[in-house]
Amino acid sequence: xxxxxxxxxxxRRRLIALAAGTAGAAGAGAxxxxxxxxxxxxxxGNVQPIPIALPDxxxxxxxxxxxxxxxxxxxxxxxxxxxxFAPIDPAAYIExxxxxxxxxxxxxxxxxxQALVTGRLARLPDGRVEAKFRLWDVFAASYLxxxxxxxxxxxxxxxxxxxxxxxxxxxxxxxxxxxxRIVFVDESGPKERRVKRLALMDQDGAxxxxxTRGDDLVLTPRFSPTTQEITYMSYGQGQPRVTLLNVETGQxxxxxxxxxxxxxxxxxxxxxxxxxxLQQGGNSNIFLMDLRSKSTMRLTDTxxxxxxxxxxxxxxxxxxxxxxGGKQQIYVMGANGGSAQRISFGxxxxxxxxxxxxxxxxxxxxxxxxxxxxxxxRPDGAGERILTEGYHNEGPTWSPNGRVxxxxxxxxxxxxxxxxxVDVTGRNEQRIPSPSYASDPAWSPLLR
Amino acid sequence: xxxxxxxxxxxxxxxxxxxxxxxxxxIAVLVWSSLNFAAKxxxxxxxxxxxxxxxxxxxxxxxxxQNAPKAATARPLAEKVGERKPVDDPTAQLAKKEVTAAxxxxxxxxxxxxxxxxxxKQAEPKRDLIADAIKKDLAKKTEVKxxxxxxxxxxxxxxxxxxxxxxxxxxxDRRTPQRVATGGETVNDTxxxxxxxxxxxxxxxxxxxxxxxxxxxxxxxxxxASNPDEVTVVVRIRLKRDGTLAAxxxxxxxxxxxxxxxxxxxxxxxxLRGQPFDMLRPEHYDQWQEIDINFDPRLMxxx
Numbered sequence: 001x002x003x004x005x006x007x008x009x010x011x012r013r014r015l016i017a018l019a020a021g022t023a024g025a026a027g028a029g030a031x032x033x034x035x036x037x038x039x040x041x042x043x044x045g046n047v048q049p050i051p052i053a054l055p056d057x058x059x060x061x062x063x064x065x066x067x068x069x070x071x072x073x074x075x076x077x078x079x080x081x082x083x084x085f086a087p088i089d090p091a092a093y094i095e096x097x098x099x100x101x102x103x104x105x106x107x108x109x110x111x112x113x114q115a116l117v118t119g120r121l122a123r124l125p126d127g128r129v130e131a132k133f134r135l136w137d138v139f140a141a142s143y144l145x146x147x148x149x150x151x152x153x154x155x156x157x158x159x160x161x162x163x164x165x166x167x168x169x170x171x172x173x174x175x176x177x178x179x180x181r182i183v184f185v186d187e188s189g190p191k192e193r194r195v196k197r198l199a200l201m202d203q204d205g206a207x208x209x210x211x212t213r214g215d216d217l218v219l220t221p222r223f224s225p226t227t228q229e230i231t232y233m234s235y236g237q238g239q240p241r242v243t244l245l246n247v248e249t250g251q252x253x254x255x256x257x258x259x260x261x262x263x264x265x266x267x268x269x270x271x272x273x274x275x276x277x278l279q280q281g282g283n284s285n286i287f288l289m290d291l292r293s294k295s296t297m298r299l300t301d302t303x304x305x306x307x308x309x310x311x312x313x314x315x316x317x318x319x320x321x322x323x324x325g326g327k328q329q330i331y332v333m334g335a336n337g338g339s340a341q342r343i344s345f346g347x348x349x350x351x352x353x354x355x356x357x358x359x360x361x362x363x364x365x366x367x368x369x370x371x372x373x374x375x376x377x378r379p380d381g382a383g384e385r386i387l388t389e390g391y392h393n394e395g396p397t398w399s400p401n402g403r404v405x406x407x408x409x410x411x412x413x414x415x416x417x418x419x420x421x422v423d424v425t426g427r428n429e430q431r432i433p434s435p436s437y438a439s440d441p442a443w444s445p446l447l448r
Numbered sequence: 449x450x451x452x453x454x455x456x457x458x459x460x461x462x463x464x465x466x467x468x469x470x471x472x473x474x475i476a477v478l479v480w481s482s483l484n485f486a487a488k489x490x491x492x493x494x495x496x497x498x499x500x501x502x503x504x505x506x507x508x509x510x511x512x513x514q515n516a517p518k519a520a521t522a523r524p525l526a527e528k529v530g531e532r533k534p535v536d537d538p539t540a541q542l543a544k545k546e547v548t549a550a551x552x553x554x555x556x557x558x559x560x561x562x563x564x565x566x567x568x569k570q571a572e573p574k575r576d577l578i579a580d581a582i583k584k585d586l587a588k589k590t591e592v593k594x595x596x597x598x599x600x601x602x603x604x605x606x607x608x609x610x611x612x613x614x615x616x617x618x619x620x621d622r623r624t625p626q627r628v629a630t631g632g633e634t635v636n637d638t639x640x641x642x643x644x645x646x647x648x649x650x651x652x653x654x655x656x657x658x659x660x661x662x663x664x665x666x667x668x669x670x671x672x673a674s675n676p677d678e679v680t681v682v683v684r685i686r687l688k689r690d691g692t693l694a695a696x697x698x699x700x701x702x703x704x705x706x707x708x709x710x711x712x713x714x715x716x717x718x719x720l721r722g723q724p725f726d727m728l729r730p731e732h733y734d735q736w737q738e739i740d741i742n743f744d745p746r747l748m749x750x751x
Contacts (some may be wrong), residue, residue: 040739040742169706
């Protein structure tokens with residue numbers, strides 16, 4: 001069967017057009033060769049501190065520049081102490097800032113500033129102080145960040161710490177840690193009869209406050225992650241007891257009445273439970289206690305000394321120190337108990353493991369042949385690195401952003417211990433000033 | 449039997465149309481293939497001249513003539529261009545070395561400066577160096593002062609950080625992922641091989657390395673970041689002939705996290721601070737006019 005197709009008769013013109021069109025399309029299909037850009041890989045940079053210019057904040061009134069200058073100096077010392085910034089000497093500044101929103105960038109480029117902070121204070125009608133700041137990228141001549149804060153006048157140091165955190169976060173990409181506090185054991189008096197008091201201070205050493213009177217021996221204070229509470233061990237009446245202290249109200253509470261000694265308490269990430277070790281007879285095991293219901297759960301059950309437990313920030317696992325294998329080593333276990341994996345395998349005795357708030361490292365004290373060291377390792381035990389070594393370094397605690405480790409060092413002899421910080425890369429070891437000797441520090445979360 | 453009958457007009461038309469379309473498509477395919485396959489001009493290849501020679505002539509040639517003049521040996525192709533090595537005055541070099549060995553640590557920064565600025569002034573301070581070596585035993589302080597006056601003269605170099613052995617190791621150890629072929633710089637006209645104009649058509653390895661070194665020097669990275677995958681940034685720059693940026697750098701990767709923002713800013717800052725990229729030769733401008741730079745700090749970070 002011949003099927004009939006009805007095709008409109010193609011005129012000659014249309015045929016030529018069709019042929020030309022096809023040929024043209026084919027010609028256009030030929031790819032034109034593009035010139036590709038040159039490609040480079042830069043895999044190495046330098047880790048030098050960022051030069052930053054911090055001209056004094058403009059004061060609320062010309063006759064009162066003290067608070068403005070104080071805020072600027074706190075920000076500068078915070079940033080310098082972190083080791084990641086290098087504030088430029090104000091004597092080198094060329095431009096005088098009178099308006100925080102307009103900047104002559106060539107003046108700042110000339111002194112090699114890479115970042116610039118301008119700020120201003122003002123008095124609000126209700127008596128509060130308002131602070132505004134602007135952060136600038138000098139080479140790109142662009143505005144990076146800016147915020148405003150208002151607070152009662154006697155809280156002005158906190159504004160400086162909040163601004164430091166904002167600058168730190170914008171330029172490094174990590175959350176800051178300057179708006180936080182340290183609780184520690186303040187030691188005073190002669191070595192044979194040291195008076196130990198719980199003390200609280202800002203992370204830069206200011207605003208020291210004593211929380212106990214020194215009648216009882218106090219040890220291992222730890223902050224709650226959620227509330228303004230501290231848990232610590234106190235040796236009142238000869239029996240060590242885990243105690244809760246509310247920083248704001250001063251209220252004190254003994255946690256549980258255990259038949260035995262309780263040690264090294266620490267909060268769980270939800271702030272509702274406290275984990276500790278309880279000594280019964282010759283061994284000690286780890287217990288978890290709910291603060292509301294006072295119910296306890298036993299997590300380890302060995303004839304060894306299991307102590308110094310620390311929660312992972314997500315609350316799923318804990319790490320602790322145990323000598324079940326002979327020498328003290330670090331183990332990781334599920335938060336409900338069960339089998340524990342050993343993660344420390346180096347040469348020496350590992351103790352006081354603390355999980356980083358970022359969850360990526362566990363800090364510890366390591367003792368090898370009389371030498372003490374503070375180190376970090378990954379939660380699976382890999383990548384062990386020593387951050388600092390010396391006689392009697394102990395008791396690491398993490399900054400809220402997981403980048404800085406604070407510990408205490410006892411030089412021995414008649415002197416007492418002092419607090420030190422070191423960056424997680426092992427660089428920038430700094431001494432933290434305290435009114436007297438200090439030990440057993442614990443870093444609070446950010447005060448929000 | 450079938451009777452003869454004329455083919456209907458419509459069928460003829462269809463037949464003709466089909467033929468025409470077929471021819472057109474064939475022409476189109478031929479045109480397309482001829483355009484496409486012959487599109488790229490052949491790169492300039494080196495032609496080798498060939499002479500046909502008989503075996504007897506060849507053996508006569510290779511035997512050679514006894515009193516033939518000595519032929520000049522072929523000049524070797526230079527691998528690096530630029531720095532004039534101080535071959536002509538080894539004594540000045542030695543004097544300088546004596547000075548550095550005896551000098552106190554008070555003047556480390558000017559000493560390990562790259563030899564380039566020193567050599568450019570080779571003619572002038574030659575006397576000074578030898579005179580210094582003589583005066584060296586008398587007073588060390590004059591040496592310190594002389595080194596300090598030399599220090600400000602190359603102001604650009606002063607910006608380099610103090611000599612850090614770790615950085616040297618990094619430079620030596622590095623394997624660049626793209627190896628650009630070295631271009632021959634000297635024209636070799638005694639040898640018959642090769643094209644008559646033997647100029648390099650590509651960016652030389654030394655320019656490439658110097659550009660990488662410049663960017664590394666100005667790239668500030670925060671080590672120890674938590675998530676390494678967020679910190680890789682690709683920046684595209686377009687340069688003018690003098691090595692400065694023709695337009696603001698274009699960031700090709702995107703992200704929103706604070707870590708990405710900080711990484712992006714430090715990559716852009718490295719490019720802004722690193723200009724002018726005067727180590728790139730103007731004759732290769734079309735090669736480096738547009739550059740994609742991948743800033744990847746993951747190797748630097750802790751695992």
